[in-house]
Amino acid sequence: MALPRLAVTLGDVAGVGPEITAKALLRHDELREVCVPVVIGDEQHLRRGVELAGGDPAAVRVIGSVAEAENRPGTIELLQTGDPIGDVALGELSAAAGDGAYRFVVEACRLAREGEVDGIVTPPLNKAAMHAGGHNWPGHTELLAHEFGVTDFSLVLSAGELFFFHLTTHVSMRQAIDDITPQRTLDVLRLAGAFARAIGKPDEQIGLAGLNPHAGENRLFGDEDADILAPAVEAARAEGINAVGPLPGDALIPAAVRGHYRFVVACYHDQGHAPFKAVYGDDGVNITVGLPVVRVSVDHGTAFDIAGKGIAREASLVLAIERAAALAPGWRQVYEAGAGAAR
Numbered sequence: 001m002a003l004p005r006l007a008v009t010l011g012d013v014a015g016v017g018p019e020i021t022a023k024a025l026l027r028h029d030e031l032r033e034v035c036v037p038v039v040i041g042d043e044q045h046l047r048r049g050v051e052l053a054g055g056d057p058a059a060v061r062v063i064g065s066v067a068e069a070e071n072r073p074g075t076i077e078l079l080q081t082g083d084p085i086g087d088v089a090l091g092e093l094s095a096a097a098g099d100g101a102y103r104f105v106v107e108a109c110r111l112a113r114e115g116e117v118d119g120i121v122t123p124p125l126n127k128a129a130m131h132a133g134g135h136n137w138p139g140h141t142e143l144l145a146h147e148f149g150v151t152d153f154s155l156v157l158s159a160g161e162l163f164f165f166h167l168t169t170h171v172s173m174r175q176a177i178d179d180i181t182p183q184r185t186l187d188v189l190r191l192a193g194a195f196a197r198a199i200g201k202p203d204e205q206i207g208l209a210g211l212n213p214h215a216g217e218n219r220l221f222g223d224e225d226a227d228i229l230a231p232a233v234e235a236a237r238a239e240g241i242n243a244v245g246p247l248p249g250d251a252l253i254p255a256a257v258r259g260h261y262r263f264v265v266a267c268y269h270d271q272g273h274a275p276f277k278a279v280y281g282d283d284g285v286n287i288t289v290g291l292p293v294v295r296v297s298v299d300h301g302t303a304f305d306i307a308g309k310g311i312a313r314e315a316s317l318v319l320a321i322e323r324a325a326a327l328a329p330g331w332r333q334v335y336e337a338g339a340g341a342a343r
Contacts, residue, residue: 010041011123015302015310018049090308098129136172153290185232193241208245
């Protein structure tokens with residue numbers, strides 16, 4: 001069976017993206033045994049990343065198409081995407097870098113739509129830089145959903161066999177509360193249920209975290225849990241989805257960390273991200289469920305504070321590549337199950 005071909009976007013070139021990409025692809029030859037990685041990015045800045053990683057910039061091989069990739073250890077194969085970005089200061093917000101990061105993602109999506117790659121792996125971009133570059137997307141996830149024309153999707157943090165879905169992500173807390181509706185909650189529970197079935201865990205419980213403290217404590221601390229979340233759980237259970245909740249987040253998430261739940265649905269960004277990153281750090285990745293192609297990302301940002309120092313860790317990117325390679329062959333089943341559940 002042919003190895004899956006993965007488009008690895010370079011991320012924001014003012015951050016650690018080029019450095020961790022170079023470290024992952026030059027120091028971890030085992031990745032070549034599970035996939036064919038092709039970097040989508042900028043030649044000059046990838047070569048700078050190789051230098052930061054202690055390698056020879058000549059290791060970068062510019063190719064004209066994914067089909068030309070030879071997947072040789074000791075080389076990094078790159079598709080130059082658009083015009084060269086030019087000089088960008090490391091560790092500083094740059095509109096040019098933000099525009100480049102956007103273009104890399106859009107090109108990876110095109111390659112996936114046309115069947116040239118089987119998955120997408122994304123080092124971090126900087127949202128403010130992307131906005132400065134003229135592209136007003138909240139983040140990777142929403143941009144990817146737009147490029148693939150999907151409306152039912154969820155950001156999923158994963159470590160091992162633990163998966164954190166999210167009802168909302170890159171919006172304000174006030175907006176998040178408005179965006180949490182019975183339909184959105186049911187849609188994400190359906191995605192989680194479909195994903196669980198597709199990876200062979202159809203009977204696993206899916207725990208929905210409450211929005212308010214103590215999941216509302218019988219309406220003492222708000223009505224949203226009783227009026228919005230609970231009806232969605234009831235509807236999901238009527239469809240055969242093993243959903244439970246809403247449960248107090250401070251009880252559900254520690255229980256998940258101890259292995260009592262494999263699937264958790266968080267209501268908002270920090271409810272899921274903060275405890276997940278505190279516990280798992282570099283052992284976590286970010287999966288987007290609902291896209292027709294697998295996409296996995298690192299679970300950290302551009303780290304401007306350490307960009308250019310040669311000390312960025314590539315562990316999360318290595319995990320992201322490995323997870324994308326493992327999921328890619330069966331992703332069609334994941335997507336179709338999710339799309340069917342949404343209907």
